[in-house]
Amino acid sequence: MIELKDVNQKYGGTQILWNLNMKIEKGSRTCIMGRNGVGKTTLLKCIMGMLPVSTGSVTINDLDMTKKSVEQRPEIGVGYVPQGRHIFGQLTVEENLKVSLSCKRQPSKTIPESVFELFPVLKEMLHRRGGDLSGGQQQQLAIARALVLNPDILILDEPNEGIQPNIVQLIRDVLLKLNKEQGMTIVLVEQKLPFARAVGEQFHLMEKGEVVASGPMADLDDELVGKYLAV
Numbered sequence: 001m002i003e004l005k006d007v008n009q010k011y012g013g014t015q016i017l018w019n020l021n022m023k024i025e026k027g028s029r030t031c032i033m034g035r036n037g038v039g040k041t042t043l044l045k046c047i048m049g050m051l052p053v054s055t056g057s058v059t060i061n062d063l064d065m066t067k068k069s070v071e072q073r074p075e076i077g078v079g080y081v082p083q084g085r086h087i088f089g090q091l092t093v094e095e096n097l098k099v100s101l102s103c104k105r106q107p108s109k110t111i112p113e114s115v116f117e118l119f120p121v122l123k124e125m126l127h128r129r130g131g132d133l134s135g136g137q138q139q140q141l142a143i144a145r146a147l148v149l150n151p152d153i154l155i156l157d158e159p160n161e162g163i164q165p166n167i168v169q170l171i172r173d174v175l176l177k178l179n180k181e182q183g184m185t186i187v188l189v190e191q192k193l194p195f196a197r198a199v200g201e202q203f204h205l206m207e208k209g210e211v212v213a214s215g216p217m218a219d220l221d222d223e224l225v226g227k228y229l230a231v
């Protein structure tokens with residue numbers, strides 16, 4: 001389980017997260033939602049150790065994550081697909097995937113075949129430079145790079161931004177499959193309601209750095225959508 005208790009976070013003098021509390025159950029599919037700028041990416045970066053929390057606690061399976069480095073997250077079984085993908089444009093698809101293998105959790109030096117079963121285009125593009133791939137292919141690579149380490153928890157920050165509909169469907173199917181067949185916990189920051197509803201079982205809705213509503217996805221009704229998501 002991922003648990004955040006009374007988390008405050010500041011960029012310099014500007015406070016972004018305010019006494020934020022959130023629980024994400026093991027094996028769940030959870031969507032974190034909210035309008036632009038409410039602090040969703042900041043929250044994920046705090047979970048990933050990319051930003052320090054000012055006060056409060058972040059635990060994963062009862063381990064205090066505020067004391068662990070970014071590099072220790074994969075060993076604990078946490079995979080991260082950042083907003084904007086951040087693949088290495090000058091490296092080939094194969095090299096991008098192998099970068100992850102340098103992490104201790106994966107004893108093998110071979111890219112698991114399972115990532116190519118999920119994203120067959122990556123096998124075809126294995127020797128192509130990351131920077132030459134389309135946006136949709138880059139996103140598949142970014143997800144595959146996290147999966148190479150066989151995480152128990154996969155955290156994705158708006159994986160569908162600027163992606164064509166057939167790849168959005170593929171990503172949806174992959175996330176559902178990973179959750180159903182491997183029990184992988186899926187944590188998704190998502191602004192698009194249809195995708196969030198298709199993937200998420202649980203939601204947390206954020207506004208101005210706080211969680212304002214949480215529950216099963218069926219409880220995300222028109223009133224909440226109108227109040228906290230509509231633009």
Ligand SMILES: Nc1ncnc2c1ncn2[C@@H]1O[C@H](COP(=O)(O)OP(=O)(O)OP(=O)(O)O)[C@@H](O)[C@H]1O
Nearest residue numbers: 011014016034035036037038039040041042043083
């Ligand atoms: N490096 C930074 N320095 C200062 N302020 C920042 C920094 N990064 C983000 N912010 C501010 O923190 C607030 C929350 O940003 P964040 O990216 O976490 O929101 P978000 O909900 O993920 O938004 P989006 O949906 O647009 O990605 C915004 O007001 C943003 O301008």
